[in-house]
Amino acid sequence: MISVGSGATAPDPLPPLEEAIAKERDDAASPAAAGGGGGERSGTQDYQQRKSGPWLHAWHDPVAGMVCFSQHMCVADLHGDGDHRLVLVDRKKRIRIYRGTSIQWEQRLLEPPVAVQCFYHDTATPPIPTLVVAAGHQLFIYRHLQPYMKFALPPLPIDEREKDTWNRLEGLPEGEGVEEAFNQLMKLREAGVQLSRRSMDLLAVDDVAQRAKTAEEHKGVPLVQLPAISCMETLRQNIDQPTGVSVVVVAAEAFSHKGIIFILNPHVDKILRKVELDGTPAFVHCLGLYDVEYRLTVATRDGTVHTIKNGALLGSAVELETPCCGLVRLDKFIFVGCMDSVIHVYHFKGKKSHSIHLPCPLTTLTGLSLPRLRVQRALLVTLNDGQVRLYGNNGKDLLHSFSLLNDDIVTGALFGQYGREEGALVLSCKSGAILVKILSRTSTLEPARSGSSLSDGEEATGGPVPAEQDVPLNIPKKTRLYVEQMDRERQSAVHMHRTFQRDLCRLRLKTARAYVSNLVDMGQSPTSVPSTSGAGEAHLSLTADVIGLTGPHFDVQLRIHNAGSHALSNVCVMCVSSPPGLYALTPAMAPLPLLLPQHTSVHTIRAQEQPPEGGGAPTGAGQVRCFVVRMAVEGRGHQAARPLTTVYVQMPISEGG
Numbered sequence: 005m006i007s008v009g010s011g012a013t014a015p016d017p018l019p020p021l022e023e024a025i026a027k028e029r030d031d032a033a034s035p036a037a038a039g040g041g042g043g044e045r046s047g048t049q050d051y052q053q054r055k056s057g058p059w060l061h062a063w064h065d066p067v068a069g070m071v072c073f074s075q076h077m078c079v080a081d082l083h084g085d086g087d088h089r090l091v092l093v094d095r096k097k098r099i100r101i102y103r104g105t106s107i108q109w110e111q112r113l114l115e116p117p118v119a120v121q122c123f124y125h126d127t128a129t130p131p132i133p134t135l136v137v138a139a140g141h142q143l144f145i146y147r148h149l150q151p152y153m154k155f156a157l158p159p160l161p162i163d164e165r166e167k168d169t170w171n172r173l174e175g176l177p178e179g180e181g182v183e184e185a186f187n188q189l190m191k192l193r194e195a196g197v198q199l200s201r202r203s204m205d206l207l208a209v210d211d212v213a214q215r216a217k218t219a220e221e222h223k224g225v226p227l228v229q230l231p232a233i234s235c236m237e238t239l240r241q242n243i244d245q246p247t248g249v250s251v252v253v254v255a256a257e258a259f260s261h262k263g264i265i266f267i268l269n270p271h272v273d274k275i276l277r278k279v280e281l282d283g284t285p286a287f288v289h290c291l292g293l294y295d296v297e298y299r300l301t302v303a304t305r306d307g308t309v310h311t312i313k314n315g316a317l318l319g320s321a322v323e324l325e326t327p328c329c330g331l332v333r334l335d336k337f338i339f340v341g342c343m344d345s346v347i348h349v350y351h352f353k354g355k356k357s358h359s360i361h362l363p364c365p366l367t368t369l370t371g372l373s374l375p376r377l378r379v380q381r382a383l384l385v386t387l388n389d390g391q392v393r394l395y396g397n398n399g400k401d402l403l404h405s406f407s408l409l410n411d412d413i414v415t416g417a418l419f420g421q422y423g424r425e426e427g428a429l430v431l432s433c434k435s436g437a438i439l440v441k442i443l444s445r446t447s448t449l450e451p452a453r454s455g456s457s458l459s460d461g462e463e464a465t466g467g468p469v470p471a472e473q474d475v476p477l478n479i480p481k482k483t484r485l486y487v488e489q490m491d492r493e494r495q496s497a498v499h500m501h502r503t504f505q506r507d508l509c510r511l512r513l514k515t516a517r518a519y520v521s522n523l524v525d526m527g528q529s530p531t532s533v534p535s536t537s538g539a540g541e542a543h544l545s546l547t548a549d550v551i552g553l554t555g556p557h558f559d560v561q562l563r564i565h566n567a568g569s570h571a572l573s574n575v576c577v578m579c580v581s582s583p584p585g586l587y588a589l590t591p592a593m594a595p596l597p598l599l600l601p602q603h604t605s606v607h608t609i610r611a612q613e614q615p616p617e618g619g620g621a622p623t624g625a626g627q628v629r630c631f632v633v634r635m636a637v638e639g640r641g642h643q644a645a646r647p648l649t650t651v652y653v654q655m656p657i658s659e660g661g
Contacts, residue, residue: 057447058404058444058447058449059404059406059441059442059444060442060443060444061441062425062428062442063105063439063440064437064438064439064440065105066435066436067437068436068437069436070092070098070100070436070438071094071095071415071432071434072092072093072094072416072432073415073416073432074368074370074416074417075118075119075120075235075236076092076117076119076120076416076432077091077120077416077418077430077432078091078121078420079091079418079420079421079430080122080133080135082101082133082135082149083132084131084132085130087423087424088420088422088423088424089101089103090103090422090430091120091122091135092120092432092438093113093117093120094117095117096116097112097114097115097117098111098113099113099120099137101149102438104423109149113139113144114139114144115139115140115142116139116140117138117139118138118139118233118234118236119137119138119233119235119236120136120138120236121236121237121238121252122134122135122136122238123136123238123252124247124249124250124270125249125250125270125272126270127249131247132147132148134146134147134152134272135147135149136252136272138233138236138254140230140232140233141156141231141232141233142154142155142156142157143155143156143157143252143272145272153272153273155268157230157233157254158275159228159230159231160229160230160231160258160259160264162227163192163197163199165188165192166189166192166197166199166203166227167227169185169188169189169203170185170202170203170222170227172185173223174223178220179216182212182215182216182219183212183215185206186207189203189206189207198258198259198262199259199260200227200228200259201229202222205218206219229259231256231257232256232257233254233255234255234257234263234284234285234286235255235285235286235287235288236252236255237253237289237290238250238252238253238290239252239253239267239290239292239293239294239298239300240293240294241270241295242293242294242295243293251267251268251269251270251276251294252267252268252270253288253290254266254267254268255285255302256285257284257285258280261283261284261306262282262283262284263281263282263283263285263304264278264279264281265278265279265280265281265285265300265312266278267315276294277315279315279316279317280317281302281304281310281312281317282304282308283304283305283306284305285303285304285305286303286304286305286328286331287303287328287330288300288301288302288303288331289301289331289332289333289338291333298313298314299311299352300312301331301333301338301352303328303331303340304328305327305328306327307323307325307326307328307342308321308322308323308324309321309324309350311352311354320353321354322338322350322354322356324340324342324348325344326343326344327342328340328341328342329342329343329365329366329367329369330347330368331369332371332383333352333371334381334383336351336352337349337350337351337352337357337399338351338352339369339383339399341366341369341385343365345362345363345364345365345366346359346360346361347362347369347383347399348360357398358398358399360395360399362385362387362393363387364387364388364391365388366385366386366387366388367386367387367413367414367415368384368385368386368414368415368416368417369383369384369385370384370386370417370419371383371419372384372394372419373419374426374443382396382403383395383396384417384419384429386413386414386417386431389411389413390407390408390409390411390413390414391405391406391407391408392405392406392408392414392431393405394449396449403449404449408431408433408439410435412433412434412435413433414431414432414433414434415433417429417430417431417432418430422440425442427443427445429441429443524652543566543567544565544566544567544568544599544632544648545565545567545649546563546565546630546632546649546650546651547563547651548560548561548628548630548653549561549563550653550655552656553656554658554659555656555657555658555659556612556613556658557610557611557612557613558587558610558611558613558655559608559611560579560608560609560610560611560630560653561606561607561608562577562607562608562630563604563606564577564596564599564606564607564632566599566600566602566603566604566605567602568601569601570601571599571600572599572634572648573598573599574634574635575595575596575599575632575633575634575635575648576594576595576596576634576635577594577596577607577609577630577631577632577633578630578631579593579609579628579629579630579631580592580628580629581611581628581629582626582627582628582629582652583626585614586613586614586626587611587612587626587628587655588611588612588613588614589609589611589628590609590610590611590612591609594609596632609630611655613626613655613658625654625655625656626655627652627653627654629650629651629653630650630651630652630653631647631649631650632647632649632650633646633647633648634646634648
């Protein structure tokens with residue numbers, strides 16, 4: 005164990021971080037650097053180029069031996085002196101703190117860590133943050149670089165039938181009752197009961213002898229199902245400040261394909277709220293204030309993105325085509341990186357905006373936020389080929405990209421304040437190396453354009469913005485007539501707007517009248533009217549064919565097509581003769597079966613021409629008007645017929661009686 009107190013630091017094997025950054029800035033501003041001379045800096049010339057566009061190379065440790073993911077990294081002002089330290093944990097049960105370019109503190113952990121976070125639990129002066137490490141079902145709390153306390157998540161409730169099955173095995177000799185317990189657990193799983201890990205392990209054993217051995221190993225051990233923490237974040241409680249008091253948000257796997265979100269108080273000794281959801285959480289992002297309004301965006305391993313608002317799980321969820329491998333939220337947009345080399349961008353309400361297609365699979369997804377820049381928020385993407393990309397404009401513009409040499413792959417990325425630099429990018433590589441870059445204070449992060457000069461290490465990828473955008477337009481000078489017209493529009497703005505609205509309404513009215521007139525002339529009618537079921541609109545189309553040429557008996561064949569997305573019930577067809585009494589219609593009113601979506605129903609009406617009163621030849625050439633109506637129950641149980649669509653059928657002239 006390497007442990008150095010807060011007052012003394014270990015000897016720095018490399019120059020301090022501030023000196024390295026100052027030297028790098030001087031070298032970047034020198035004429036040799038501007039002209040491309042100088043090549044690469046000593047000590048890292050075989051690994052990383054000295055300057056990559058807006059990034060300044062600050063520090064590189066190729067033998068750090070820490071392979072960290074993004075949730076294994078954080079930066080914090082651990083001593084309240086304005087000097088932010090880098091906190092790293094890895095799967096080798098180690099926690100390490102870097103100050104500048106040297107190791108300040110290192111300890112062993114009891115379990116492999118899942119995530120690490122720093123937050124403020126009170127408003128003391130100076131503010132000293134609390135370090136929390138999540139491992140298994142426990143949270144290890146450190147204060148002043150000393151172990152302070154441990155908090156364990158409560159066990160999950162287990163079905164009583166599963167408990168009874170294991171309790172019956174306790175009093176039986178070795179090997180007896182195992183098959184009966186196996187069959188009982190199998191029935192419980194098929195019935196949809198969430199079983200514990202012990203039961204799932206027993207059901208996964210195929211060999212009968214091994215199954216009995218597995219059951220014997222668990223005898224005398226209490227049946228307990230503990231949640232497994234999968235990710236962790238912090239949420240500010242009531243003040244949106246860097247040193248504001250925060251609560252801890254822990255996402256854990258409960259049972260198979262089930263997850264629980266725990267929100268703990270600032271002292272990490274009490275559960276404030278618990279939310280259950282379908283799917284195991286893989287990534288969680290917090291936004292807002294716990295005491296005011298907050299949203300939690302949770303991505304699960306099965307490719308679903310849920311939103312929790314003020315402790316309530318919203319019904320709208322985003323279903324992804326492939327599993328999620330990264331989640332970032334910037335302003336009102338959610339960036340979801342998927343395993344098919346695509347980043348999908350959604351509005352926080354669930355509507356998809358666009359997608360970003362990458363040349364190869366991505367490894368990490370990180371958000372950049374720096375108020376002093378022209379582009380205040382950007383998206384950092386690292387790819388499987390060692391490429392690091394920076395996107396702006398909600399992922400639509402490629403601002404910059406550079407690649408790591410030696411084909412190294414980034415496993416974790418973190419952007420924040422390191423040391424006294426507010427724009428530091430920390431990269432953890434698959435080889436165990438740690439790389440720190442500083443965002444230049446003079447960088448503006450403009451979109452890359454084809455044909456522009458690129459710095460050392462920058463790829464000539466070309467951005468989506470064309471170079472013609474910088475060419476000014478040939479705008480004519482303002483004439484006297486233009487100025488007078490502009491003054492007239494200012495003075496008569498209200499009158500002009502009202503005139504426009506009146507003319508627009510008249511145009512819409514004339515268009516609707518012409519549309520209805522054309523439909524009536526063609527023997528049709530509008531096919532979309534409000535539905536009485538409350539399911540939107542009933543989109544019906546009604547067509548009619550007359551079978552029979554000489555008469556006086558005709559068959560009117562009606563075709564009713566439901567073009568909507570909902571089924572319609574309580575629908576009937578009604579037919580009347582025009583003029584009245586000219587045709588005897590059978591049946592004049594008939595109920596229709598359930599009209600399924602995208603289905604056509606055929607109904608036949610028999611029309612027999614009636615002789616005129618007082619004798620004589622039939623007049624013929626009448627109309628049969630067909631209505632499709634829906635029966636609705638109104639007040640006091642009365643039924644009301646509401647027309648959905650109509651059609652006028654012009655009948656042929658009858659040639660015989």
